[in-house]
Amino acid sequence: MRTIVVGTRQSQLALTQTGQVIDDLTRICEKHNLPFQFEIRKIVTRGDQILDVTLSKVGGKGLFVKEIEQAMLDKEIDMAVHSMKDMPAWLPDGLVNGAVPRRADVRDALITKQEGLTSLMDLPKNAKVGTSSLRRASQLKAVRPDFQIESLRGNIDSRLRKLETEGFDAIILAAAGLQRMGWSDRISYYLPADICIPAVGQGALGIECREEDEEVRRLLSLYNDPATALTVQAERRFLAELNGGCQIPIGAFAELSDFSEDPAAPLLTLTGMVGSPDGGQVLKEISSGTDPEKLGKEVADKLIAQGAGDILAEIRR
Numbered sequence: 001m002r003t004i005v006v007g008t009r010q011s012q013l014a015l016t017q018t019g020q021v022i023d024d025l026t027r028i029c030e031k032h033n034l035p036f037q038f039e040i041r042k043i044v045t046r047g048d049q050i051l052d053v054t055l056s057k058v059g060g061k062g063l064f065v066k067e068i069e070q071a072m073l074d075k076e077i078d079m080a081v082h083s084m085k086d087m088p089a090w091l092p093d094g095l096v097n098g099a100v101p102r103r104a105d106v107r108d109a110l111i112t113k114q115e116g117l118t119s120l121m122d123l124p125k126n127a128k129v130g131t132s133s134l135r136r137a138s139q140l141k142a143v144r145p146d147f148q149i150e151s152l153r154g155n156i157d158s159r160l161r162k163l164e165t166e167g168f169d170a171i172i173l174a175a176a177g178l179q180r181m182g183w184s185d186r187i188s189y190y191l192p193a194d195i196c197i198p199a200v201g202q203g204a205l206g207i208e209c210r211e212e213d214e215e216v217r218r219l220l221s222l223y224n225d226p227a228t229a230l231t232v233q234a235e236r237r238f239l240a241e242l243n244g245g246c247q248i249p250i251g252a253f254a255e256l257s258d259f260s261e262d263p264a265a266p267l268l269t270l271t272g273m274v275g276s277p278d279g280g281q282v283l284k285e286i287s288s289g290t291d292p293e294k295l296g297k298e299v300a301d302k303l304i305a306q307g308a309g310d311i312l313a314e315i316r317r
């Protein structure tokens, strides 16, 4: 019996996600009679150590995954469960994304003190809104230029506490994280994905493993959800094309249409956005196609033709 060591960050969300993935994999092993058991190894990443300071100032992509990837290359762990949106667009040599499980909710959610919200227009004038995501700030300011956007850092649990202690009218979090924690009753309003385009990979998980580990790869292929994998592939190609990390106001989400003519090559629709942090400019493009790589590149090219490169250059300066 092989023990597969699963690396994870030690935030509540990371531990919950890893536990849920191990439960799913255990069920798959029972069903297919595979001789594996699982063990969790907690790893502190640089991103966890510097949650209080401005992450974008520290720079670098993959602040939450680097140490975990090194442990995998060093064979201290065999696989790792990541939030897909924290994964850099490129993986290091020797590692692969072995499975993309079925995606949860892709949308961002508003958590407010006021109840019964039916739109962003229901929030008071000059509302103080907490988010450190330039992507969220840009898209909210585009609809409500009066919003006072203020930085909000930390794990999901500490961000929820800050809604009360720091006097925000609203904070924004990914719906998926709250749902996985069993806290979806805190959500007052789901932001429609076409108004606030989610982060690339939002709501999805990525299970990373060593390229040469055939046993683990075979197990993970049984856990992969092909539809989610295709949509995430288009979004990530889009991100790679714009050379984006999570600290840049870029968003994208892809959907599979079920009215496809050819079931072997389902039709994907990808919406992408690049915005300025003050919401003064929000560029959006949408395209459809069957090849996720071509589609990701096509939407990125259309945004660059609209001037997305200038917005991104200004932010990276």
Ligand SMILES: NCc1[nH]cc(CCC(=O)O)c1CC(=O)O
Pocket: 083, 084, 085, 086, 156, 172, 173, 174, 175, 176, 177, 178, 201, 202, 203, 204
């Ligand atoms: N950037 C942090 C992060 N990374 C993954 C999630 C949870 C949602 C997901 O898996 O997409 C969150 C929290 C948030 O953005 O609210």
